[in-house]
Amino acid sequence: MSTTNGDVLDARGLDTFYGASHILRGVNFRVGAGETVSLLGRNGMGKTTLLRTLMGLLKPKRGSIMFNGCDVTRSRASAIARAGMGFVPEGRGVFPNLTVEENLIFAERPGQGGRMDWTREAIYEIFPRLAERRKNWGNQLSGGEQQMLTIGRALLSNPRVVLIDEATEGLAPKVRDDIWSTLRIIAQKGVAVVVVDKNIDDLVDLAGRHVVLAKGEVLFEGTSKQLRTEWEFVSRMLGV
Amino acid sequence: MSLVLIQLLNGLQSGLLIFLAASGLTLVFGILGVINLSHGSFYMLGAYLALTFTGIFGDVFLALALGIPLAFLGGFLIEFLFIRHLYNRDHLQQVLLTFALILVFNEFQQVVWGSYPHSIPAPSYLADSVRLTEGLSYPVYRLALMAICLALALSMVLVIQKTRVGRLIRAAESNREMVEALGFDSRMIFRLVFAAGTALAATAGMLAAPIESAYPGVGDRVLIVSFVIVVIGGIGSIRGAFVGSLLIGLADAFGKVFIPQFSSIIIYALMALVLVVRPTGLFGRA
Numbered sequence: 001m002s003t004t005n006g007d008v009l010d011a012r013g014l015d016t017f018y019g020a021s022h023i024l025r026g027v028n029f030r031v032g033a034g035e036t037v038s039l040l041g042r043n044g045m046g047k048t049t050l051l052r053t054l055m056g057l058l059k060p061k062r063g064s065i066m067f068n069g070c071d072v073t074r075s076r077a078s079a080i081a082r083a084g085m086g087f088v089p090e091g092r093g094v095f096p097n098l099t100v101e102e103n104l105i106f107a108e109r110p111g112q113g114g115r116m117d118w119t120r121e122a123i124y125e126i127f128p129r130l131a132e133r134r135k136n137w138g139n140q141l142s143g144g145e146q147q148m149l150t151i152g153r154a155l156l157s158n159p160r161v162v163l164i165d166e167a168t169e170g171l172a173p174k175v176r177d178d179i180w181s182t183l184r185i186i187a188q189k190g191v192a193v194v195v196v197d198k199n200i201d202d203l204v205d206l207a208g209r210h211v212v213l214a215k216g217e218v219l220f221e222g223t224s225k226q227l228r229t230e231w232e233f234v235s236r237m238l239g240v
Numbered sequence: 241m242s243l244v245l246i247q248l249l250n251g252l253q254s255g256l257l258i259f260l261a262a263s264g265l266t267l268v269f270g271i272l273g274v275i276n277l278s279h280g281s282f283y284m285l286g287a288y289l290a291l292t293f294t295g296i297f298g299d300v301f302l303a304l305a306l307g308i309p310l311a312f313l314g315g316f317l318i319e320f321l322f323i324r325h326l327y328n329r330d331h332l333q334q335v336l337l338t339f340a341l342i343l344v345f346n347e348f349q350q351v352v353w354g355s356y357p358h359s360i361p362a363p364s365y366l367a368d369s370v371r372l373t374e375g376l377s378y379p380v381y382r383l384a385l386m387a388i389c390l391a392l393a394l395s396m397v398l399v400i401q402k403t404r405v406g407r408l409i410r411a412a413e414s415n416r417e418m419v420e421a422l423g424f425d426s427r428m429i430f431r432l433v434f435a436a437g438t439a440l441a442a443t444a445g446m447l448a449a450p451i452e453s454a455y456p457g458v459g460d461r462v463l464i465v466s467f468v469i470v471v472i473g474g475i476g477s478i479r480g481a482f483v484g485s486l487l488i489g490l491a492d493a494f495g496k497v498f499i500p501q502f503s504s505i506i507i508y509a510l511m512a513l514v515l516v517v518r519p520t521g522l523f524g525r526a
Contacts, residue, residue, distance in 0.1 A: 055421055056420075057417060057420070057421065076420065076425065077417075077420040077421050078419075078420045078421075078422075078423050078424055078425045078426070081420070081421055081422055081423035082423040087421040087422075089417075089418065089421070093415055093417075093418040093421070095410065095411045095414050095415060095418070096414055097410050097411075097413065097414050097525075098407060098410055098411060098414075102407050105407070106407055106408075106411060106422060107422045107423075109423065153422070157422065157423060
């Protein structure tokens with residue numbers, strides 16, 4: 001079940017506020033089934049707010065969000081998650097007082113039509129480090145292990161889309177490479193990915209489409225090729 | 241020697257009993273972040289429910305079988321009507337609303353049961369005493385009560401450590417938003433936790449009824465002591481509440497005998513000491 005144009009996620013005209021501050025201004029954002037989209041922009045430009053709005057953790061004042069063909073604009077985050085959206089928040093959100101295994105069991109659930117593409121065994125296979133640490137508490141993990149755990153946990157709900165905020169922030173280069181290759185595996189398995197990160201080169205390699213946010217508005221949207229053609233403009237937006 | 245033994249038993253018994261109330265309070269405080277002043281009222285209502293139901297069924301344990309689900313249901317309803325509006329508010333508003341609930345419950349108690357104290361009989365099969373040593377016997381009901389409280393404490397730990405519901409509760413304690421983002425309705429988890437806290441306080445009140453009878457304000461001291469225990473054990477920690485309850489029970493029992501002139505302040509002195517040495521409580525997380 002997708003929207004008529006084949007998008008699994010289609011948000012239109014989103015206006016989101018944090019208290020009195022107007023963060024998102026008329027944002028349109030769509031994700032096709034199985035597509036990987038990067039979300040770019042400097043700090044404070046609205047990337048996290050957009051992800052949190054899509055996830056249902058913030059309610060937009062105006063606009064609409066269609067997910068899997070259903071209007072979820074006013075739905076609770078828990079309902080959106082059950083409808084097939086996975087979330088890897090900034091700061092990772094590992095439960096410190098649950099073990100690695102418990103963190104994973106927590107999220108295990110069949111996806112649409114009872115699909116079980118991702119099981120705990122599959123997660124332990126792509127992240128063997130987690131298998132070694134399955135009895136450890138969440139607060140005993142390194143940053144890289146925490147990120148593996150949150151990504152694994154998001155996948156265990158067998159989602160159609162995963163939103164990943166700051167995929168590799170603060171991680172060692174070797175761990176970053178692991179995360180990027182995992183995101184490639186996820187995309188190959190047909191899960192759509194929306195990813196926020198600062199490493200533009202990696203994002204260009206990974207994602208087919210890129211969206212640049214500045215001051216809460218979408219200022220650029222295009223393929224990797226278009227991004228390269230308009231690099232001068234985009235790099236000014238990104239401050240690189 | 242027999243004085244030490246009897247105070248040891250008394251201390252353990254009152255500690256185990258107060259643990260039920262304190263564990264409910266620490267769950268609600270630690271997970272929901274709500275300071276619930278009306279917690280003692282549930283203890284009092286528990287004692288009165290025991291009075292009424294024991295009157296009907298003739299046995300305090302049958303009263304428990306009906307009283308516990310009723311208290312759970314009552315807690316569920318109170319969370320839905322009042323408490324859920326407090327989660328994003330400051331502590332002053334929480335204190336005001338739950339204090340108002342105390343007044344309402346006190347009035348309710350006056351209207352339904354009146355202001356005279358009522359004693360509640362222990363079940364006839366537990367009414368005897370057992371001889372522990374030469375010249376020392378101890379009421380069987382109190383021993384049974386200790387066993388019941390221990391069993392409840394153990395099952396609480398098992399539920400929280402080993403079950404799916406327990407995992408959800410622990411997760412909601414550390415990151416409510418992430419629980420939502422993983423597909424669980426945290427409102428229902430909070431409602432269940434509050435209902436469980438209410439049922440625990442009421443259960444303590446019902447079990448204690450044959451020992452201390454039912455009278456207006458029977459829950460007042462329970463509320464204060466429970467807060468002391470939550471502070472000593474660490475907010476949200478069941479293990480902390482258990483250790484804190486036993487410490488308080490024993491300190492109070494021995495204080496009354498050996499330093500009677502200070503007995504009324506001894507538990508507060510203990511709390512102050514813990515706060516100086518470990519400000520987050522014995523098992524609290526920083």
